[in-house]
Amino acid sequence: MxxxxxxxxxxxxxxxxxxxxxxxxxxxxxLERLHVGVTKRVEDCQKRAEAGDQVAVHYTGKLLENLEVFDSSEGRRPLEFKVSSGQMIKGFDNGVIGMCVGEKRKLKIPSAQGYGSRGSPPKIPPDSDLIFEVEMMKIDPSHSEL
Incomplete structure (x- = not known):
């Protein structure tokens, strides 16, 4: 015994x-912080995206844990949004700042700058780190009011 x-x-x-x-x-x-990698540079960049600009991007979003695609604009119109307006998750907003039209980036976004402890069910579990492959298609500069 x-x-x-x-x-x-x-x-x-x-x-x-x-x-x-x-x-x-x-x-x-x-991940503890946002990782931004440029996968395609633009030689002659006329305008870089900044806070307040209206932009259009093509993207593919994946879970970092298993690289499963949870969303993509492939086969659809580009996603349009105003940079740093709160329309997008924080890591995505921060990751597109400084992009040029035609540039491509790979963003590795920590959960804290993504969907956090709530996730975005059913495709994004709580506390998930994310990867986005992003291509800048259009930048309309912000126009500050006088």
């Missing part, structure tokens, strides 16, 4: 140890 109890305790100890290592590994894999 003592041997059985000792065997059970050792197994429980190792299960807890493995679970803790998995938890630490997952937390290490989580």
């Amino acid at each position: 003592k041997f059985y109890l000792l065997f059970l305790c050792i197994n429980i100890y190792f299960l807890v140890l493995v679970a803790n290592e998995e938890s630490q590994k997952k937390s290490k894999d989580k």
Whole structure:
């Protein structure tokens, strides 16, 4: 009986140890900040997107964890929005600032700058880091009112 109890305790100890290592590994894999990578540069950039500009982009959004596509503008019209107006998740807004028409970027967005602990069910689970491949199609500069 003592041997059985000792065997059970050792197994429980190792299960807890493995679970803790998995938890630490997952937390290490989580993004802490926005990563912006330029995948196609534009030689002669006339205008860079900035806060307040109306822009149009093509995009593909994926979950970082498994690279599953959750949304894309492929086969549709480009997505239009006003930069830094709150229409888009924070990481997407920040990731397109400074882009030129024709430029392509890959954005790795941490959950905190994406959909956070709420996610966007059913396609985006809570606390999901995201990847967006973005191509700038159009920039209409903001016009400040006098």
